[in-house]
Amino acid sequence: MTAISQRRSGAFVRRNGSQFIVIGLLVLLAITGFIVSDRFATVANIMNILEQSVTLALVSLGQTLTILTGGIDLSVGSMISLASVLLSGITNGDANMVAPAIAIVLALGIFVGLLNAAAVVWLRVHPLIVTLGMGAVLQGITLLYTMGPAGKMPLGFDWLAFGRVLGLPVGAVIAVALFLLTAAFLRYARLGRYIYAIGDDAIGAKLMGLPRTKVLLFVYAFSGFMASLTAIFLVSRFGVGQPYTGANFTLTSITPVVVGGTLLAGGRGGVLGTLLGVYLVSLLNNVLNFMDISSHYQLIVQGLIVIIAVSVYVEKKRTL
Amino acid sequence: MKNLLKRFAAPVLLCSVATSAFADNSYTGAPRTFLFNPAQDVCFKDTSQYKKEGPYTIGFSNAGLGDSWRVVALHSMMKAAAENKDKIAKLMITDAGHDDSKQVADIQDLVSRGVDLLIVSANTAQALDPAVTRVMEQGIPVVMVDRRIESDNFVTFVTASDAISGRLFAQWIVEKLGGKGNVVMLGGQAGSSPSEIRMKTAMQVFNQYPDIKIIDTVYGDWSPVKSKQVMQSEIQKFGDQIDAVWSAHGLMTPGSIEAFVEAGWADGTIPPHTTADVNGPMQLALQHKVPLLEVGYPPAMAGEAIKSALAVLNGAQVPCITEINSQIAVTEGDNTASIDTKLGIKDMVVLDGPADLLVTGGMGPDYDPTTFSIDYPQ
Numbered sequence: 001m002t003a004i005s006q007r008r009s010g011a012f013v014r015r016n017g018s019q020f021i022v023i024g025l026l027v028l029l030a031i032t033g034f035i036v037s038d039r040f041a042t043v044a045n046i047m048n049i050l051e052q053s054v055t056l057a058l059v060s061l062g063q064t065l066t067i068l069t070g071g072i073d074l075s076v077g078s079m080i081s082l083a084s085v086l087l088s089g090i091t092n093g094d095a096n097m098v099a100p101a102i103a104i105v106l107a108l109g110i111f112v113g114l115l116n117a118a119a120v121v122w123l124r125v126h127p128l129i130v131t132l133g134m135g136a137v138l139q140g141i142t143l144l145y146t147m148g149p150a151g152k153m154p155l156g157f158d159w160l161a162f163g164r165v166l167g168l169p170v171g172a173v174i175a176v177a178l179f180l181l182t183a184a185f186l187r188y189a190r191l192g193r194y195i196y197a198i199g200d201d202a203i204g205a206k207l208m209g210l211p212r213t214k215v216l217l218f219v220y221a222f223s224g225f226m227a228s229l230t231a232i233f234l235v236s237r238f239g240v241g242q243p244y245t246g247a248n249f250t251l252t253s254i255t256p257v258v259v260g261g262t263l264l265a266g267g268r269g270g271v272l273g274t275l276l277g278v279y280l281v282s283l284l285n286n287v288l289n290f291m292d293i294s295s296h297y298q299l300i301v302q303g304l305i306v307i308i309a310v311s312v313y314v315e316k317k318r319t320l
Numbered sequence: 321m322k323n324l325l326k327r328f329a330a331p332v333l334l335c336s337v338a339t340s341a342f343a344d345n346s347y348t349g350a351p352r353t354f355l356f357n358p359a360q361d362v363c364f365k366d367t368s369q370y371k372k373e374g375p376y377t378i379g380f381s382n383a384g385l386g387d388s389w390r391v392v393a394l395h396s397m398m399k400a401a402a403e404n405k406d407k408i409a410k411l412m413i414t415d416a417g418h419d420d421s422k423q424v425a426d427i428q429d430l431v432s433r434g435v436d437l438l439i440v441s442a443n444t445a446q447a448l449d450p451a452v453t454r455v456m457e458q459g460i461p462v463v464m465v466d467r468r469i470e471s472d473n474f475v476t477f478v479t480a481s482d483a484i485s486g487r488l489f490a491q492w493i494v495e496k497l498g499g500k501g502n503v504v505m506l507g508g509q510a511g512s513s514p515s516e517i518r519m520k521t522a523m524q525v526f527n528q529y530p531d532i533k534i535i536d537t538v539y540g541d542w543s544p545v546k547s548k549q550v551m552q553s554e555i556q557k558f559g560d561q562i563d564a565v566w567s568a569h570g571l572m573t574p575g576s577i578e579a580f581v582e583a584g585w586a587d588g589t590i591p592p593h594t595t596a597d598v599n600g601p602m603q604l605a606l607q608h609k610v611p612l613l614e615v616g617y618p619p620a621m622a623g624e625a626i627k628s629a630l631a632v633l634n635g636a637q638v639p640c641i642t643e644i645n646s647q648i649a650v651t652e653g654d655n656t657a658s659i660d661t662k663l664g665i666k667d668m669v670v671l672d673g674p675a676d677l678l679v680t681g682g683m684g685p686d687y688d689p690t691t692f693s694i695d696y697p698q
Contacts, residue, residue, distance in 0.1 A: 037433065045432040052425040147539065148510045149446045158450050238420055238447035242511050245447070248419055285422075289429040292698065295415040295422065 018261025054171030062226030070266025080246025113224025199266025371635025486521030501563030547575030570598030600675030
């Protein structure tokens with residue numbers, strides 16, 4: 001093999017290798033499910049898995065973009081909690097208030113994201129610290145607003161979580177559409193390509209005159225928006241917002257991103273890998289439940305997958 | 321280290337001695353809530369639509385473990401399933417780790433796996449409501465245990481009375497304080513039904529007494545460690561203005577008493593506390609002369625849930641709320657006009673037993689949660 005063709009195939013593996021690994025694992029899990037139970041491959045169960053994956057998919061989509069810039073958003077969990085209590089608190093059972101409440105929490109998500117980016121850009125504090133601090137601030141505000149479940153949603157709002165469109169869960173269809181749109185945006189829009197450029201080589205991007213500030217404002221605003229959207233689906237699933245609803249999402253939103261092949265250092269990866277990572281996590285929990293394996297092992301398996309995924313991809317970056 | 325030694329070396333014999341004293345004054349008849357219910361009619365449900373031939377597959381979606389009460393409750397359920405092996409083909413258990421999202425997914429997975437009946441202990445009352453309601457709509461009967469959902473979309477809820485606990489705790493505090501004083505409300509996990517119902521019903525009583533002031537409401541998350549932290553800051557804030565601590569359960573009470581002891585309160589000066597089930601706060605109350613009221617919330621209710629499940633699948637009539645009896649005990653000299661019981665804290669406590677022992681566990685004298693293992697159908 002010539003040096004050039006070797007480099008080409010290397011680039012192909014680098015771009016798509018991680019996705020092949022995840023697809024391989026998905027197939028392996030599906031086969032395990034088939035063997036364990038004849039009820040695994042039923043339409044009802046597949047719909048369950050799709051339905052269960054929606055909220056993780058939405059929050060991870062936003063997280064992918066921040067990680068692609070070499071940053072991270074650790075405020076998403078608290079943002080979800082705040083948006084969820086505000087949504088059901090403002091709505092409080094009144095169908096006429098649903099649309100304004102949704103608009104308010106989505107706008108708030110964007111605003112919080114812009115604040116995160118502003119602190120990263122102008123205060124020059126690492127995103128890890130900025131968003132960690134913001135997470136604490138948002139959780140505090142949430143608890144000042146309510147210490148328990150707040151308000152309620154009107155009848156029919158659970159359609160988002162449990163409804164079907166073309167026989168598929170509504171949320172899953174919306175999530176996949178958003179992933180495809182974002183993938184196209186990253187590939188074809190100028191701003192999308194800048195996200196990769198800045199994550200790959202921040203100094204180089206600066207020398208080339210790329211608008212780092214604009215890119216960071218965009219990705220953190222997008223992440224905040226997606227966190228609020230996640231909250232809307234969670235409230236639809238639970239019928240109410242609660243002050244700790246989002247707590248687990250901060251770390252779990254990172255899992256599918258890194259499993260899907262996006263490097264924590266930024267610049268490499270993409271949202272389709274994340275979507276596969278989301279399905280991997282959801283399928284894993286489902287299959288382990290079918291296998292009667294305690295959820296305590298489910299946590300261990302998830303943790304190990306993250307560590308293995310990150311170590312595999314780090315190694316790849318070093319050798320390529 | 322001393323605690324560890326105590327925990328592992330606790331002689332089982334003491335358990336049985338103590339529980340026999342406890343048995344003398346304990347009440348085991350028809351549920352008191354039934355006897356004292358002022359309504360002429362009690363809600364019962366006809367379950368003939370759920371009657372089917374066994375052996376059955378039963379699913380249990382647990383909110384999570386994490387404290388000694390929930391561990392004993394789970395073991396109590398496994399024990400009841402083992403005792404009914406002829407009727408139960410499989411008991412499938414999931415654990416949501418106190419995460420609403422995970423529990424909704426667990427419930428969906430259990431239904432996918434094919435259950436004849438689902439037992440649910442809901443992490444939070446409102447968030448699990450839509451998921452449980454959907455299971456009932458599919459024609460699968462749901463038995464709630466310990467933690468219910470907001471609506472009545474289940475066949476029966478197996479519990480001890482949260483309302484009785486909440487109200488008796490409050491009434492006793494009112495009478496101990498002579499109708500006047502400052503109370504700190506120490507809740508469990510915000511949003512969970514035992515915590516919310518006990519607090520709500522306690523407030524109904526406190527609100528009858530204008531001179532009783534709730535100076536703060538805090539949550540201890542069913543944890544002595546967390547409770548100690550929150551009570552330390554309450555003591556810093558309010559000091560000796562605190563006249564009583566209304567604690568939703570004995571899992572939180574020891575943290576609060578310890579916070580007072582460490583803040584320099586002398587024996588006999590720590591304000592009255594309320595508790596349930598747990599050995600530790602009873603030991604501390606006797607040691608530091610803290611007025612203490614115990615209204616039990618026995619983890620044995622999880623075993624009762626299996627019996628209720630079998631009754632439903634047999635098409636028998638079941639009460640809408642299946643309440644099991646709570647024991648009521650106070651420290652010596654702390655009976656009041658309304659809370660006048662023969663059962664003393666000294667009768668219930670296992671003095672040399674581990675602090676996290678549940679004296680109302682109902683698992684027999686040989687039970688040790690760390691080594692418990694049973695062959696239940698799975």
